[in-house]
Amino acid sequence: MKSRLNFKIIYEDGKVFDMHNKGYWVNSFHILSPNFERETRENKASDGERLKRSKKKSRNVYVSFLIEADNLEEFEAKKHEIFNVFSTDNPFTIIRDITPTKKIEVIQEGEYDIENLTESDGEVTVVLKMLDPYIHGDSTSLQLSNSFHPYTITGNAKTTWKSRTVFNSQTSNYRIENNVGGKVILNYPFISGDVLEIDYKKRKVSLNGNSLAVAILLQSDWQKFILKPGTVQLKASHPTSLTYIEKFH
Template identity: 55%
Template sequence: MKSELNFKVIHEDGRTFDMHECGLWVESFHIYSPNAKRTTSENLNSDGERVRKSKQGTRPVYTSYQIESDSLYDFDELKHLIFSIFYTNQAFEIIRDYRPDRRIFAMQEGEFDINNITPVDGEFDLMLRMYDPNIYGETNEMNLTTAFSSYEIKGQKKTQWSSRTVFSAAASQFVLENNTGGRILLKYNFIAGDVLEIDYKRRKITRNGEDLAVALSMSSNWFELQPGNVQLKASQATTLTYTERYY
């Protein structure tokens, strides 16, 4: 029998730990609400304060477990396996069995101890922290053409994107834009077969794997993708990829 709250931990190097297979029964798994961070200033002529800036802070994740083993040796081995699963220098990915279409990235916060119920059985609570507060969904691709077309952006939050363009013919520039003022303009003499890749998150632009940031026009206006219907086009056939974000 497996806990309904069972999940997998995936380390940065690809190692995967299924809690059930490792001998852990997941008792609790609670992702806290979005952590609202506000920068405010006093209203001089009225009550209250004015919100100047809002952002989402880090989020705690409360988890608890039961473990059992057949001997003191096995219990000690399991304890140190648990330590190695949750103590990492980089955030690990968590995918819950009942929501395989959602994932979070978290790290152990503070320390924890395993309380013995018997010499070979125990329980413990563990606090994790999502330093990236987003819950991620599916990764989707959209095929952009030279005319504005409508695309449905899934998720609840605006999200970042990357694009890949293979030039079918020579061109003196490249444009990728939406219909609300977002626009990436590159001025460069591209040739047929050139592969252009743009990464919004890193503000990275490459041609055939080589940096091409110098081609970015000052008139460009980087944009994220808003959930819902958006209009997009590119001056060359382009594949745009994004990952859904949720609260």
Template identity: 45%
Template sequence: MYKFVDTVAGSGMSRPLLPLNTLFNGVNLDEALTDHNGSFTTISISGRGILSRRINMTEVSNRHGAREKGYTYDVREITVKYKLTDRTNEGFRDRFNRLNSLLLGSKKRLEFTDEEAYFLATLQSGDTPEEDSNDIVGSLVFICTDPGKNMNEQTLNITASEQIFTIGGQESTPWTSRTRFTVPQSSFSLETNNSGKVVLYYDFIAGDVLEIYYNTRDVFLNGKDLAVSIALETEWFKLVPGPVGLRASHETELNYTEKFY
């Protein structure tokens, strides 16, 4: 379970606990469902801790134990315990219906105000006690088929001179880039110090905005598809945790998200 605590150890001062809010698909449920007639209150959250691992093993004859062949992570299940209240029966039903409507969609961002991170989650079920009052405590169960915990986006400023950056997280991560040209160029390249590179051949002019998306291999110039410019020598690359050297033929912003389990 996760709750807010005083993070200033030994301060000698009593500090009020900060509210723990739930955000789904960009909407703060505690704020959107709270007014002078009733409220939605996040009580506690479970499922954000260490994930179970499926260890792949094979038996080996004439040897003790087994041979490990790597592992994968289980699907993550996050449970949000909440309290829903309203002054009237009609208002309670309306507030509950509004909650249902805010939880639609799959693989949406699920966030909590005590951590700068998000999950891609889909509501699986809701445990609601018998509705014999306008003040209930229930739970929402979210499933994350991608079990990773994504930290907030990081931005790297890439220049023509190679710089060494330290990529955080526990797993290789995709990236996006944005380049605004200030001078004409007949090509563009973004390279790492371990053979990764994206090379484009096109007559760029001052004012052009180039956007590249690793996940989809999309390239856009001023919002229009420019995939035809991708050179054959391109070697698409993910950002691997640890130090990596990066350089670009024109100043470029590269964005990525650290992933943890």
């Protein structure tokens, strides 16, 4: 029998640790609410304060599970196996069985101990930290043409995007935009076979793997080009594949 709260861990090198397959029963799995850092100022015109700045901070995940062994020696071995599972230098991915298309990136937060229920059985609660405060879902690719078309952005939080364009003829400019003022405009002598890639999050434009920042025109507006959940109109001057990852609070 498997716990409905079971999850697996995927490390940077691709190795997988499935809690059930390794003999651990997951008792609880709690992702805490979004956590905000607010900066306010006195509102001199009326009572109270006014918001100056708001930013989402990292959020914690509380996981508890049982360790069961046949004897004290096996229990000690399992304890140190668990220490090794969560003690990593870099964040790792967790995918829960009940939401197999969603994942979180976490690291261990603080230390923990094992509460012995018997000599060879115990319960553990581990606190993990989501450095990226969003739960990530599926990756979706949209095919853009040179006229506006509606696309539905899934998830329930704003997300960034990447695009890839392979030119099939010579041209002196490129443009990708939405219907609310977001746009990236480039002036450059592109030739057939050129591969143009744009990374919205990094505000990076590259051509054939090399930076093309010099081609970005001042009329470009990155700020209005973040993707929001719901329907948005998008187009590109040349056939373009735009990819985004769903985000959830």
